[in-house]
Amino acid sequence: MGQVGSDRRTEQHLLLARALREGNAVRLRLHGCSMVPALWPGEEVSLQRVDPAAIARGDLLLYAQEERWFVHRVGALRRDGARVFLSTCGDALQQPDGEISGEEVLGCVTAVWRDGEWQGPPRRLPLALRVVGWMVRRSHLGLQIALWWKARTGQQSGALEPAVMEVR
Numbered sequence: 001m002g003q004v005g006s007d008r009r010t011e012q013h014l015l016l017a018r019a020l021r022e023g024n025a026v027r028l029r030l031h032g033c034s035m036v037p038a039l040w041p042g043e044e045v046s047l048q049r050v051d052p053a054a055i056a057r058g059d060l061l062l063y064a065q066e067e068r069w070f071v072h073r074v075g076a077l078r079r080d081g082a083r084v085f086l087s088t089c090g091d092a093l094q095q096p097d098g099e100i101s102g103e104e105v106l107g108c109v110t111a112v113w114r115d116g117e118w119q120g121p122p123r124r125l126p127l128a129l130r131v132v133g134w135m136v137r138r139s140h141l142g143l144q145i146a147l148w149w150k151a152r153t154g155q156q157s158g159a160l161e162p163a164v165m166e167v168r
Helices: 002-021 127-138 140-152
Strands: 026-029 044-048 060-065 068-080 083-089 105-114 117-119 165-167
Touching (some): 127 140
Antiparallel strands (some): 026 165, 060 068
């Protein structure tokens, strides 16, 4: 039975990658906590294809590794001729991901659905949210407190729901 979910996820990856390569905007609902407090579980993001040469430090990128999707922030990049290599990391994580090439990037977050409207992706967090990020990176309890606070404020919580994949 586990294979069925894996097959479905692989099929979704292929559809998503194709839609982005063809220049379509794609909306996805986030489920993980690796980008708290910049992005919260349950929020939707809009993604667009991105030219690897246009990727900059601070961009929020979607990429796939080992049949899993990640939306993480670019922490560093290096160029080798026409090729771009990126170091990404979730804002709530202490260690960066392994290096990926620009060709592995599926898309760039262009907007986040928050407070009833599409907003630009957070490139630099205000001081209060940077403090929350520091707390979350250092403690699972810190993450639980941040998620509790987010749920108490009446905004979207981390409730698990089916992923949304909408192609426009």
